[in-house]
Amino acid sequence: xxxxxxxxxxxxxxxxxxxxxxxxxxxxxxxxxxxxxxxxxxxxxxxxxxxxxxxxxxxxxxxxxxxxxxxxxxxxxxxxxxxxxxxxxxxxxxxxxxxxxxxxxxxxxxxxxxxxxxxxxxxxxxxxxxxxxxxxxxxxxxxxxxxxxxxxxxxxxxxxxxxxxxxxxxxxxxxxxxxxxxxxxxxxxxxxxxxxxxxxxxxxxxxxxxxxxxxxxxxxxxxxxxxxxxxxxxxxxxxxxxxxxxxxxxxxxxxxxxxxxxxx
Amino acid sequence: xxxxxxxxxxxxxxxxxxxxxxxxxxxxxxxxxxxxxxxxxxxxxxxxxxxxxxxxxxxxxxxxxxxxxxxxxxxxxxxxxxxxxxxxxxxxxxxxxxxxxxxxxxxxxxxxxxxxxxxxxxxxxxxxxxxxxxxxxxxxxxxxxxxxxxxxxxxxxxxxxxxxxxxxxxxxxxxxxxxxxxxxxxxxxxxxxxxxxxxxxxxxxxxxxxxxxxxxxxxxxxxxxxxxxxxxxxxxxxxxxxxxxxxxxxxxxxxxxxxxxxxxxxxxxxxxxxxxxxxxxxxxxxxxxxxxxxxxxxxxxxxxxxxxxxxxxxxxxxxxxxxxxxxx
Numbered sequence: 356x357x358x359x360x361x362x363x364x365x366x367x368x369x370x371x372x373x374x375x376x377x378x379x380x381x382x383x384x385x386x387x388x389x390x391x392x393x394x395x396x397x398x399x400x401x402x403x404x405x406x407x408x409x410x411x412x413x414x415x416x417x418x419x420x421x422x423x424x425x426x427x428x429x430x431x432x433x434x435x436x437x438x439x440x441x442x443x444x445x446x447x448x449x450x451x452x453x454x455x456x457x458x459x460x461x462x463x464x465x466x467x468x469x470x471x472x473x474x475x476x477x478x479x480x481x482x483x484x485x486x487x488x489x490x491x492x493x494x495x496x497x498x499x500x501x502x503x504x505x506x507x508x509x510x511x512x513x514x515x516x517x518x519x520x521x522x523x524x525x526x527x528x529x530x531x532x533x534x535x536x537x538x539x540x541x542x543x544x545x546x547x548x549x550x551x552x553x554x555x556x557x558x559x560x561x562x563x564x565x566x567x568x569x570x571x572x573x574x575x576x577x578x579x580x581x582x583x584x585x586x587x588x589x590x591x592x593x594x595x596x597x598x599x600x601x602x603x604x605x606x607x608x609x610x611x612x613x614x615x616x617x618x619x
Numbered sequence: 620x621x622x623x624x625x626x627x628x629x630x631x632x633x634x635x636x637x638x639x640x641x642x643x644x645x646x647x648x649x650x651x652x653x654x655x656x657x658x659x660x661x662x663x664x665x666x667x668x669x670x671x672x673x674x675x676x677x678x679x680x681x682x683x684x685x686x687x688x689x690x691x692x693x694x695x696x697x698x699x700x701x702x703x704x705x706x707x708x709x710x711x712x713x714x715x716x717x718x719x720x721x722x723x724x725x726x727x728x729x730x731x732x733x734x735x736x737x738x739x740x741x742x743x744x745x746x747x748x749x750x751x752x753x754x755x756x757x758x759x760x761x762x763x764x765x766x767x768x769x770x771x772x773x774x775x776x777x778x779x780x781x782x783x784x785x786x787x788x789x790x791x792x793x794x795x796x797x798x799x800x801x802x803x804x805x806x807x808x809x810x811x812x813x814x815x816x817x818x819x820x821x822x823x824x825x826x827x828x829x830x831x832x833x834x835x836x837x838x839x840x841x842x843x844x845x846x847x848x849x850x851x852x853x854x855x856x857x858x859x860x861x862x863x864x865x866x867x868x869x870x871x872x873x874x875x876x877x878x879x880x881x882x883x884x885x886x887x888x889x890x891x892x893x894x895x896x897x898x899x900x901x902x903x904x905x906x907x908x909x910x911x912x913x914x915x916x917x918x919x920x921x922x923x924x925x926x927x928x929x930x931x932x933x934x935x936x937x938x939x940x941x942x943x944x945x946x947x
Contacts, residue, residue, distance in 0.1 A: 363751075365743045365746055365747060365751070366743075366747050366751050368743035368744075368747075369743040369744035369745075369746065369747030369748070369751075370744075370747070371740075371743075372740045372741065372743060372744040372828070372832075373744060373759070373762060373763075375740065375825065375828075376762075376763065376766060376825070376828055376829070377762065377765075377766065378777075378781060379766070379774040379775075379777035379778060379781065379825070380765070380766050380769055380774065380777075382777040382780050382781060383769055383773055383774060383777050386777070386780065397776075397779045397780045397783060398780070398783065436673075437673055437674035437677055438674060440670045440671070440673060440674055441670065441671055441674040441675065443670050444666075444667040444668075444670035444671045447667075448666065448667035448670075450667045450668065456671060456675060459675065459678050459679075459682070459683070460678075462682070463678070463682055465878070465882060465930070465931065465934055466882065466886075466927050466930055466931065467882055467883060467885055467886020467887075467903070467926060467927070467930060468883060468886055469886040469887075469888070469903050469906055469907070469923065469926070470689075470886065470923050470924075470926060470927045470930075471682070471685075473689065473906060473910055473919055473920065473923040474685035474686050474688065474689035474920075474923065475681060475682075475685040476910070477685060477688045477689050477692050477916065477920060478681070478684060478685040478688045480688075480916070481688050481692075493681055494681075496677070496681075497677065497678065497681040497682055500674055500677065500678060504674075554767055554768075558767070558770055558771055560771075560772060560889065561886075561887075561888075561889075561903075564907075564911070565910065565911070574770060575770055575771075575772050578770060578772040578773055578776070579772060579889075582772070582776060582893055586776060590770075590773055591773065593770075593773075594769035594770055594773040594774070595769065597768050597769060597770075598765060598766075598768045598769045600768075601765070601768035602761065602765055602768070605761055609757070
């Protein structure tokens, strides 16, 4: 018994960490059913499903959500294209300035977000550009590119070049090789990079806060404002609903993947 | 400035003509094999630069050029209405150190504490997922990543509920007199946890924990379990197996994880703002308010520059010490 306990001590410690990580999500979910007394939703008052039946019932929140989606989708598209091209160049070719390019990719990830936020805001200031949708989008693309490069590069490096050689030997044209062999092989890396970019952009606060205008309030900015003005349970609804949807997508993906593997 | 787009350079030819795998352009030219070969190698030589051009141009213009503008702003003076002129005023830097040295130190202290806590908390979980989870492995990994899908600000606000003065957690800590111990250490005040350094460090640890777990897991998962068996066969105790086999082999994950938590934590101002008071303000809070509220851009730029320099020095020294330079 004592031996079993000692053997599994690490598992208990690990599960403890998991509790620490998931506790806030449980609180967010439970408090989405709260009917708070006063402006802040930090203390339990009584059960209510008002927030779930009327998720857009607070002014401006759903607009901020739409804006966040718009920016995240556009930023993901641009960053994925730019990052994937760089990743292919780094993984497939030797060229001069390779070290410089690697540092230029690493540097944005190696400094606190606030440095990038303030510096890019100063660029827009010097250029006389008004803060708004475009400035947020540009800033988001900039910090997402490095993460896409890292994700795609590791995938492309791990790809077997023999497969593409085989396709060429079988008289596939360069375009066919790329579309039918290279791209499908690299797809998981590109998808991982794109998902990372989307998550980073959608949930970004610091860089957005420095580069947003008064009319461009993203969802994280809305929550930040709410923390000062009063937190409606609706933000908990959005937080919980996105988690549930994401987990469902992951589970569905796993089931489809398993079925495909079973077929093969 | 870095301009990697060099096209015709004789010295470059040998290097660029030999890409690892002849790329996607084996188009044959009809007019003689020699010319065809030259055309192909010429095209191949340009290929990496063509691929790099859009992304690198973007990063130069929106990442490096802004750093130049920030440097320029840090030695400028002026006001928002009249505009800012380059006056080579270095006093912004000395002021940044004199007025805000405690904020700098506090940031490094909080970020360091959060990083160590992350490592201590993340290691058992990453170890469990890598070696003990069996068929639960993918479920546990999903649970580690799942919180990301709820906006981190909403989750951070949830700590206000968890750590509230008359909540279960604080009540429990009070009964065990743990708050007395932390109060003596200056981490908490009275019977409270919220609005103290402990709350801020708790929030920082919580926010960056996944960035420690995932690289740790990635490096642990690569360890061949047979090495553990071999250590056991050679009469190593579980403790010395961990110390002499597992831990050294997981060092790349430890280094990557500590960097991924320490760097963002040092510049964070969200946890200090939401879970702390003005006594817990970090350097991020100062930069934020100088930039967005006071609109003293030169001071904000100088402090941001100092923060960047401090972090880059720490990261470089740390990577050299840890001996893993191939992180990316």
